[in-house]
Structures are given as structure tokens and as C-alpha cells.
Amino acid sequence: MTESFLLAGLLNVFDPANLLAIVAGTLIGIVVGSMPGLSATMAIALLLPLTFAMPPETGISMLAALYLSAMYGGSIAAILLRTPGTPAAAATVMDGYPMAMKGKAGQALGISLTASLIGGVISSIVLLTFAPLLGSLALHFGPVELFAVAVLGITIVGSLSSGAMIAGLFSGVLGLLIATIGMDPTTGTPRFTFGELNLFSGVPFTVALIGLFSIPQAIRLILQGDANKDAAVSSIADRMLPRFKEFRALLPNIVRSGGIGVMTGLIPGTGGDTACWFAYNEAKRFARNKHEFGTGCPAGIAAPEAANNAVVGGALVPTIALGIPGSSSTAVLLGAFMVHGILPGPTLMTDHAEITYTLLWAVLFANIALFIVGLLFTRLCVSVTKVPNRVVAPIIVVLAVVGSFALNNSYFDIMLMLVFGMIGFAFDEFKIPTAPLVIGLILGPILDASLQQSMLIGQGSWMIFLENPISAVLLAIALFSILQATPIFGLAKKLRYRSSGPRNL
């Protein structure tokens, strides 16, 4: 069965419309990624309304290509401006900019592009192999297990939010509460709608996404101005592609970093920003020329770039197989499924197999497209990095307003989008992570439906979740991830340290 779906997906990718969408997504991704301050998540959220007019597989393939290529685009700004275009390119600045300052901007970008290709291909192979396997396992899950998976998803994403575990969990649970607005799936009772017909079908997820990711970004760009663009490298004069000898020397580092990227992507709540530093540090640890890191060392560019592109495939495994996104970018990508009326969950791999398997192949082909488009257009992207932030900001607002209207042709959605924009801005300012909120919004309906069904199976008893072994284990892990975010865990660690004493150190 899986083989036939894989074949159908492969044939679908070769459809000219899909190939064109992949190339277009790649180009948009490189351009967006190369503009400092613009994230892949925001670009996907803003382009979501456009995909409404496309067949689902075409639209989703375009967005996946955009997500992937924005990772490389981020390195263009990192190398030329010393400002990462995306958080995932933060580590690339360390060696990319010094290399560009030595007049080797082309070489730095070429290494980045090559490493991105290999990291991306490794992760695509993992995605094509493991997503169907995990998907077939998840098919045996009933509502009880699904409830536990959703609870685990939200707690892991919340508790892994870097440096803000309680805030992350808070954000995720707030997302779940907002997701309860609308008709109850079992009884049809309108909940918290206050007679507003536009809320009967719930808070439109895509509208919330556009607001959360675009409006705060636009405000930030206005406030930042263009202070960081003075140190820019303004041209690429040297050769981009690395020579074979150079490539061979970098290959083990690229493959290792790709592996790190895939593993990091698989863990919900972590992403390219974590993977790039992890891979950079490992590359430095394994290198003989450690002292050269930070001065324009090729390995210092290859490692983070291979890792951040490999994250994409890894992050898509739980997103596609379980319907549980691990990051804001994959959550937005899952939103593309929802725009086309496809609900996330394990049925993505069966009921909507043709679309899902097309996406799996699209990720692989997007890597190849990225390499070709990158070679052809990177030099042009140099001019994109010079576009002032204060020009980009109002354009983002126009796209957000028009895009949120386009989803349901509703002015109410524009105002709702702005409300979420304000929530997103407040969250950013007060350092409360937004990604768990988005994931809460996605998982809310799954949690709601699976809870109702489980309670029916368990005849109203909550014990049903503990009697089922899979659900009990998953909930225990969820509880552990919550506890380690609380002072209780810290207290327990202190007590254990005191009882064992410093002799164990």
C-alpha cells in the first residue's frame, strides 16, 4: 500500500504545475530568507491564502519549498550583512561574514548552498522512510491514544521552549483554550461565540497565524529601522561552487551536521536555531583547525547550513505522521492542509495519501530546485538584502490584511487577525514563545474530539487514559515534561545533590 502511495506521490511531483510551484516556492523562499527580519513562518502564513486557489498538493508543495529554501536564504543575509536572515542562520554569521570580508562571499554562499543541498537530501530520505512507518503505526491509535499524543505534543513543545518553560506551557494551554471557541464537536453547542456567527466554526486558524507572525514582525521592522546594514558586503565577485577537493574535505562534516539537523528536527519544540549551533559546536569539536573557526573557516559555514536544512525533513516526520507539528513553521504548513479542508492527524497518510506523499517527494525535489535556483539567483539576491526594513513593513501589513480577508471574504477576519497580531506582539515583547500558542490552536480540535470520544468509550471515566498502556506511558512522559518545568523538579535535584554530596562531582 505504502509503495503505491509513494509512487503516486512521485508521479504527482512531476506534474508541471507542481514542479513550477516548487520552483516558485524556492525562489520566494530565498528572497524572503535573505531579508533580515523576515521569517519563513511569516512568509508561509502570508502565502497561505494564495494556495487556496491551487490544488492542495500544488499549494502545499510550494509552501514546503518556501520553508526549505528560506533556510538557505537566511544564510545570504548572514554572510553578506552579518545579520542572519532567519534565526536558523545565526551560526552561519560566525564564519560566513569573515569569509565574505576576505573577498570570498561567493565561496561562502556556495558552501552554504552545497551543504544545504546535502543536509536537505539526507533529511528528505529520512522523511520518505520514517514518516510512512510512523504513520502506519499511528493508524492503530484510537481516540484514547490520540488524546495522549496531543497532550504530549503540547507539553513537549511548551516545556522545550528555550529559556521559558512555564511561559511556553502557558502559551500552549492558552492556544488550547482559544481553540475551544466555536461549536462543540459532539453536542453542537456554540461555545464562547457570544452570538457572533463568524465564530461558530471556531477561530480561523490561518487568520490567527497571519496575525501572530506578520503584524509583530512588521512592527519590529518599523522600530528597528536599518541600523545593521552599514557593514554589508555589496557584491559577489568570486566563484560560488566549491572545488571537488574542498567539497570532499567538507563532506564528513556536512553529513554529520545533516544527521544532527534531522535528530533536532524530530524533537518537537526545537528547530533550525538550535540545530545550527549544535552542528557548529560539533564541527568545531571534531576539527583539527579549531583556531580557524570564527575567522572564515569553510567548515563553520557548512555545518550550520547542512543542519538547518536537515531540520525541515526531521520536523516534518511527526507533523505528517501524527499530525503534531513540532515548530511554528511546520504548524503553519499544517495550516495549509487545513485551508484545503484536510484535518491534521494520522489519517493524513491514508485518507489524503496522494497529497501527503506528494509533499514528501516535493521536499526532496525542493532541495534540488534550491541548488539550481540558488546558483542562478543568489547574486541577484544581494540587492534584495538592501531593501530597507521600513519599506518591507507596510507591505507585510497590506499582505496580511488582504490575505486574511481572502480566506473567508470576511472583514471580521481582518479584525481578528489584528487582535492576534497584538497578542503576538505582546508575547514577543514579554518573551513568551508564540509557537506553542499556534500548536495549541492546531491541537485543540484534535484534543477536543478525542477527549469526547474517549469519555464515551470510558463511560465518563477519566481512568480510561490510565487503563490504556500506550496512553498511560505517553501521559506519564507529558507529566514528566511538565514537572521538569516546575520548581518541584529543581527542588528534587537539589535534595538529591545534598543527599549524595559533592563527593560525586
Next chain:
Amino acid sequence: MGRILVAIAAIALAVFFRVEAADYRIAASRLPDVVGAVLILLSVMLIVQVLMSWRKASAQGELTIFPKVEPRAILLGVAFIVLIFAYAWSIQTIGYLVATPVFLLVVLVVLRPIHWLWTIVITATVTLVIWAIFIYFLKMPILLYPGS
């Protein structure tokens, strides 16, 4: 301080939802009740966490409850937010083809990030490209100009 305000707002929301859900059937109120209770708990933990960090900062003589923000940045941020809301409102009343160029021109003329000629070119291009994609190709039924 901001986190405390967000946490208090979340508690208020959770309590309000709980009161509202009291009239719903058990099945409909089950998840909002559970999630609301967890949200209140996490909000309290968030407040306690901030208070503890204040106590620590106070002991080190580094306590700042309201971080310093430049008045110009506040003014700029508030003005831009007001402008965004005004644009969202005006697009429903005076239409896309009037509201969009006015919004772009106001931002680009006041902040002057580029030469005035580029301001005109970008305003016209953005308005037309978005019109072509969303309104011409996707047939989005948005008001174009007053009375259209």
C-alpha cells in the same frame, strides 16, 4: 511586569470562560473547564516566577520593574499600530484601491526610508501587484473604492 499583566489577563479569560461554560452541557464544557484550570495554574506559576526573579534582582540591586524604552520608539510603535487599525478599517469603507496607496504613502513619506520617486514606484507597484493576484486572478470580492 508585562508577563504579570499577560498572566492576569489569561486568568481573567479563563475565569470568564469557566463562568460562561457553567450553562453548557457536560460534554461541551469538559475541555474548556480542564484547560481553563490548567491555564490559571500556569498563570499563577508565571506570576510567581516573575516575582522570584524580582526578589533575586532586588537582592543584587538590579531591579527594574518597568524597563526603559525610548519615548520615540513608543511613539513610533503606537503610531504604526494605530495606522494599521485605521488601514484595516478604511479598507472596508473607502476601499482597497484608495486605502492601500494612502497607507503605504503615509508610512513611506513620514519615515522616508527611500527617495520620493521610489516611494511612488513602490506604492503603485505593491497596490497593483496585490490587486492583480488577489482581486483580478483570485476574484476576491473586496470593496475597491467608495460606492463600488
